[in-house]
Amino acid sequence: MTFHVPSTSPGPTVAPPLHGIDHLELWVGNARQAAHFWMTALGFDAVATLHPHPDRVSHVLTQGDIRLVITGARLADSEVAAHVRRHGHAVRTVAFRVADATRSHDHAVAGGARSVQAPHLVVDDRGPHMAASVAAFGDVVHAFIEEAEPSSHDVAATTCDLPTVAPGLPAVGLVAIDHVVGNVPAGTLGEWVDHHVRTLGLQPLSSFGEDVSTDRTALRSTVLRDASGTVTLPLNEPAAGTHRSQIEEFLEANGGPGVQHVAIRTDDIVASVAAMRRRGVRFLDVPRGYHVEARQRVGEVGASWDRLEEHDILVDRDEQGHLLQVFTEPLQDRPTLFLEFIQREGATGFGAGNFGALFAAIEREQAARGNL
Numbered sequence: 001m002t003f004h005v006p007s008t009s010p011g012p013t014v015a016p017p018l019h020g021i022d023h024l025e026l027w028v029g030n031a032r033q034a035a036h037f038w039m040t041a042l043g044f045d046a047v048a049t050l051h052p053h054p055d056r057v058s059h060v061l062t063q064g065d066i067r068l069v070i071t072g073a074r075l076a077d078s079e080v081a082a083h084v085r086r087h088g089h090a091v092r093t094v095a096f097r098v099a100d101a102t103r104s105h106d107h108a109v110a111g112g113a114r115s116v117q118a119p120h121l122v123v124d125d126r127g128p129h130m131a132a133s134v135a136a137f138g139d140v141v142h143a144f145i146e147e148a149e150p151s152s153h154d155v156a157a158t159t160c161d162l163p164t165v166a167p168g169l170p171a172v173g174l175v176a177i178d179h180v181v182g183n184v185p186a187g188t189l190g191e192w193v194d195h196h197v198r199t200l201g202l203q204p205l206s207s208f209g210e211d212v213s214t215d216r217t218a219l220r221s222t223v224l225r226d227a228s229g230t231v232t233l234p235l236n237e238p239a240a241g242t243h244r245s246q247i248e249e250f251l252e253a254n255g256g257p258g259v260q261h262v263a264i265r266t267d268d269i270v271a272s273v274a275a276m277r278r279r280g281v282r283f284l285d286v287p288r289g290y291h292v293e294a295r296q297r298v299g300e301v302g303a304s305w306d307r308l309e310e311h312d313i314l315v316d317r318d319e320q321g322h323l324l325q326v327f328t329e330p331l332q333d334r335p336t337l338f339l340e341f342i343q344r345e346g347a348t349g350f351g352a353g354n355f356g357a358l359f360a361a362i363e364r365e366q367a368a369r370g371n372l
Contacts, residue, residue: 015201023067031072043172048125064175091259095143105132111198138257179232321346
């Protein structure tokens with residue numbers, strides 16, 4: 001398997017600022033069915049159906065400040081269909097809000113990124129705006145999205161070709177995307193970190209090595225963040241171990257690098273997880289005895305430890321406060337994309353104290369699949 005290594009072009013020294021994640025676009029085998037899952041299981045609302053190309057269809061879903069675009073192929077020989085054959089249900093685009101899409105695109109290209117779409121005018125459910133995109137790791141794309149321009153575009157008249165979810169399901173209460181995690185091949189983490197520094201202006205916030213491991217598998221990770229703290233992009237690569245790691249399993253199942261998981265914030269994780277369980281979402285089981293150890297390590301956290309244990313919610317503390325987090329099983333039969341839900345009470349980290357418990361849970365799933 002051949003992997004792309006980013007260019008080492010020096011590029012300009014100062015990147016235009018990013019103003020947060022505008023949206024994520026997922027390319028899937030059946031957009032209508034996938035959108036139904038995000039609506040029914042995770043509580044998203046459908047706001048529009050877009051038809052920008054004759055070979056594909058996209059459904060726009062929102063919840064809180066989160067915007068998802070679910071895109072499926074209409075033609076068997078389309079780019080979307082080829083992407084799905086290789087990767088399955090996957091994140092294609094991580095889109096950033098910017099003041100000037102042209103400037104952000106040109107800076108990224110000068111820094112060594114390959115242009116995917118030159119700056120162009122887009123008209124969608126939010127109105128007309130400029131957009132552009134560049135290639136990232138694997139087949140993932142980074143897009144630059146300007147705020148929609150004032151116009152006579154009637155957003156309320158935008159069509160939506162999706163059925164309404166049956167009433168009575170509990171609200172989930174998701175509020176924003178916290179971070180997006182990518183997996184890259186062994187030996188390329190440093191190049192991809194440097195690539196994101198040069199093209200997006202992200203900076204390494206922290207790195208994890210030997211502490212992200214069990215007695216069988218390991219990974220290395222670097223967390224990248226923009227200057228304002230609105231965009232966080234951790235990158236992982238596999239490290240040497242006695243067994244095949246979760247990152248190696250992902251790279252094989254995904255057909256190369258890609259987005260491993262998306263972390264979504266909630267203000268009440270117990271209520272959110274309880275609602276999602278009622279809606280049919282399945283989460284990783286926490287190792288037995290974890291919550292006894294965690295309570296001694298973390299102390300009181302303003303939530304019922306019985307409820308945290310009931311819903312397999314992990315807890316960690318850093319110098320700024322504490323966090324609560326939980327992880328789903330993969331969203332499809334391939335062991336690739338999954339979701340994390342996180343509640344931050346001052347903490348700015350990523351649950352380093354939970355790495356051992358999380359890895360143990362993931363390894364149990366790998367063993368059940370016969371892939372450990």
